[in-house]
Amino acid sequence: MNNKTMTKNIRVLINGVVKDNPVFVLLLGMCPALATTSSGINGMSMGLATMFVLICSNIVISTLKNLIPDLVRIPAFIVVIATFVTIVEMVMNAYLPALADSLGIFIPLIVVNCIVLGRAEAFAAKNNVLSSLFDGIGIGLGFTLALTALGLTREFIGTGKMFSVSFFPEDFGMTLFVLAPGAFIALGYLVAIFNKIQRE
């Protein structure tokens, strides 16, 4: 592989994390981002599950892109994505039952996460396998980092913990941040901070 394609792929990866960050910049995938981030570990596992699906679906779709006629591309993409989501769900139920319990319905809902279908449509269907792999890693990493940051912020303000390590007693936390309204408030501030830093 020559250096030029490698630099391009690295740029695709970094773009996914910074310039095209799905949560903080594109504002995609808001449903899992708001609902599953009640703690850092939940946010991170949701991000990793989505990342796995994104990478696999990007690879398969860019491999098959010439075999899928344009008119049926959406159903074909959805079947591919749903297959990987179901695999994640079954494996999680088998080996990480506690985590599967706490993420609940949001694992099957990765199928309708607009990030996954969006990347399949906008990137994997137009680029080669290798760039699609890097795009999957980049966007997935961006999503994971964003969800972990949001989860940690909410967990810290709400319960005084970070990854279950207690910083101050739970009774002095603002329960609001663990609940739904806190998700919106925390996300708003994180988006503002992220965009401010990125612009400078």
Next chain:
Amino acid sequence: MAKLSSTFKNMLLSLFFICLLAAGLLAKVNDMTKEPIADAKALKLEEAIKDVVPDFDNNPVTESYKVATDSGDSLLVYPAKKGEEVVGFAVNSYSDNGFSGNIQVMVGFDMGSNVINYAVLSHAETPGLGSQMTSWFKPQVHESSLIERIFGFEMKKAEVKSSIIGKNPATTQFAVSKDGGDIDAISASTVTSRAFLEAINKAYVAYAQSNDYASTGATINASEDSIEINE
């Protein structure tokens, strides 16, 4: 290779083969994970029983039986035995009056009808509020946090009478204090607390009946019903 054109035949074949591959792959993964999923479920049940009753050496899951309650349904009771002697009962109880519907709890009683411990098996209560019931009704433990350890002072919680551990439902009123009972409800989650205590009371009724069986020396064998359920 050029992109396939959208003719009817191409579309049909393309979708057919993609679905076929997906189905094959899923069948394979399902086959591989079927056993671990069943094991994980059984393990969760066993852990819950182990948490709520004294040490036992029988298999409560295979010896479980159903006890009818007044409300017309039945609860599963898991007897814990040491040798031939019954040392406690774990009762799988529930309530449908939670803030978000069904709550499943496993409650353990010793032979003197005191609650030994409980474990919440499943619930859909609000995280941060109703979900506190997994520890609220146990004695308060002060977990010292980082800030307290660094600065060497203690940030105390308000005292609450919320623990049901070691109490006897026959002598203690298992209802929230707002309703004239002896147990303090979770702040801002009275509905959840009521539902939780309802489940505990239901479990006590079932326990009282099985305790009668045990003390009269009647042998209780696993009924076919309960075996079916445990599969």
